[in-house]
Amino acid sequence: MENYQIDNLDKSILQALMNDARIPYAELAKRFSVSAGTIHVRVEKMKQAGIITGTKVCINAKKLGYDVCCFIGINLKHARDYQETIAQLESFEEVVEAYYTTGNYSIFIKVLSQSMDHLHDVLVNKIQSIEAIQSTETLISLQAPIMREIQP
Amino acid sequence: MENYQIDNLDKSILQALMNDARIPYAELAKRFSVSAGTIHVRVEKMKQAGIITGTKVCINAKKLGYDVCCFIGINLKHARDYQETIAQLESFEEVVEAYYTTGNYSIFIKVLSQSMDHLHDVLVNKIQSIEAIQSTETLISLQAPIMREIQP
DNA sequence: TATGAAAGACCGCTCCC
DNA sequence: GGGAGCGGTCTTTCATA
Numbered sequence: 001m002e003n004y005q006i007d008n009l010d011k012s013i014l015q016a017l018m019n020d021a022r023i024p025y026a027e028l029a030k031r032f033s034v035s036a037g038t039i040h041v042r043v044e045k046m047k048q049a050g051i052i053t054g055t056k057v058c059i060n061a062k063k064l065g066y067d068v069c070c071f072i073g074i075n076l077k078h079a080r081d082y083q084e085t086i087a088q089l090e091s092f093e094e095v096v097e098a099y100y101t102t103g104n105y106s107i108f109i110k111v112l113s114q115s116m117d118h119l120h121d122v123l124v125n126k127i128q129s130i131e132a133i134q135s136t137e138t139l140i141s142l143q144a145p146i147m148r149e150i151q152p
Numbered sequence: 153m154e155n156y157q158i159d160n161l162d163k164s165i166l167q168a169l170m171n172d173a174r175i176p177y178a179e180l181a182k183r184f185s186v187s188a189g190t191i192h193v194r195v196e197k198m199k200q201a202g203i204i205t206g207t208k209v210c211i212n213a214k215k216l217g218y219d220v221c222c223f224i225g226i227n228l229k230h231a232r233d234y235q236e237t238i239a240q241l242e243s244f245e246e247v248v249e250a251y252y253t254t255g256n257y258s259i260f261i262k263v264l265s266q267s268m269d270h271l272h273d274v275l276v277n278k279i280q281s282i283e284a285i286q287s288t289e290t291l292i293s294l295q296a297p298i299m300r301e302i303q304p
Numbered sequence: 305t306a307t308g309a310a311a312g313a314c315c316g317c318t319c320c321c
Numbered sequence: 322g323g324g325a326g327c328g329g330t331c332t333t334t335c336a337t338a
Contacts, residue, residue, distance in 0.1 A: 003215075006216075014209070014211065017208075017209040018208055018209055018211065019206070019208070020206060020207055020208075021173050021174065021207040021208050021209045022173065022174070022207050024314085024315060024316085025315075025316065025317095026314090026315070026316090034322070034323085035322065035323045035324070036315090036316080036317095036323095036324095037316095037317085037318090037322075037323065037324075038322055038323075040316070040317070040318095041322085049215065050212055050215055051211060051212055051215045051216065052209050052210070052211065052212075053210045053211070053212050054171070054172060054209070054210045055172055055173035055174050055207060055208065055209050055210065056169075056170055056171070056172075056173050056207065056208050056209075056210055056301075057166070057169040057170055057173045057204050057206070057207050057208075058204070058205045058206045058207065058208055059166065059170065059203065059204065059205070059301065059302075059304070060202055060203055060204075060205050061302055063155075063201065063202055063203045064158075064203065064302070064304050066302050069251070070253075071251070071253070071260065073291075086297045086298065089298065090297075090298055093302070093303050094302070095298060096298070096299075096300055096301065096302055097296065097298055097299055097300075098296065098297050098298035098299075099221070099223070099291075099293040099294075099295070099296050099297075100293065100294045100295040100296075100297065101223070101291040101292060101293050101294065102291065102292045102294065103289065103290060103291035103292065104289065104291065105291065108223065108291060108293070109298070112302045137255065137256065138255060139225075139251075139253040139254065139255035139256065139257065139260055140253060140254045140255065141251040141252065141253050141260070142251075142252045142253065142254065143251070143252040144249065144250065144251050144252075145238045145242075145250050145251075145252065146238065146241065146242055146247060146248070146249055146250035146261070147248075147249055147250075148248055148249075149208075149211065149248065150211075150213055150216070150218050150245070150246075150248055150264045151245050152211070152216050176329085176330060176331085177330080177331070177332095178329090178330070178331090186307075186308085187307065187308045187309070188308090188309095188330090188331080188332095189307070189308060189309080189332090189333090190306080190307055190308075192331075192332070192333090193306080193307085
């Protein structure tokens, strides 16, 4: 888990695997003019170093009915209620991300819901039912024109 | 690409693959008491239906030096500058997500940077150099206690 | 139509150079 | 870092209910 300085080959491998985790090592070997064994060694090293943390399939949330994406800025009554509020938010499956932020809001969350009605339900019956929350501000995402990973 | 109503087996497969895309089909077959061929058929169908859009390795951005995560709310001088602004934002690799939102901001973006100095550079020399932008508000994320996918 | 079983091709892993 | 062999996995095909 110690630090490991990646080189250009590692970067190239990462970029390729970030687009498609199931690309064969032999294919990468050809592309970067090294042997498949080398690719394997590099990937293992990056796993060891904690750079590669796992693999995922990418899901199109809309096809599963989760059409509506929104962000909600939350202000707490007291900063000390932070931990407890996060715990409650975590119990709502619609809350997929939460950030503890500086700036206008105490907590900033991302919510996926199936419709405007569903979002309304999540807002009123779930999020705003948390006692520690003083106020919320909702930003509904109409479109997500950029959605990518950082380039190593 | 047409709609495809997923059943419980599909859901189970999705959930498993969302945690680890490289899990063998035979393992899933055992877990859900079906044959490996069936798993294969289901996965192919979900790919066809556009539910599964690909696979990715998960990267620990911090290990690559991208320590600082922040959100920036952007207000445009004119709503008509939207397309052009997105195009410019897209050219900055630090901008990993962008949303067109209702609410306080016209555009809402997520930015990853290597340090506070780097973030400052991105803000001043990249984002605020876009002429169509009237004002920005920055929310720096100190912690991300929740980070997950929607459960199918 | 969807599933299960088996065979062949392919891939990843390991050892040795 | 490169190359070869073994073991495991994926994919395909065919039979079945």
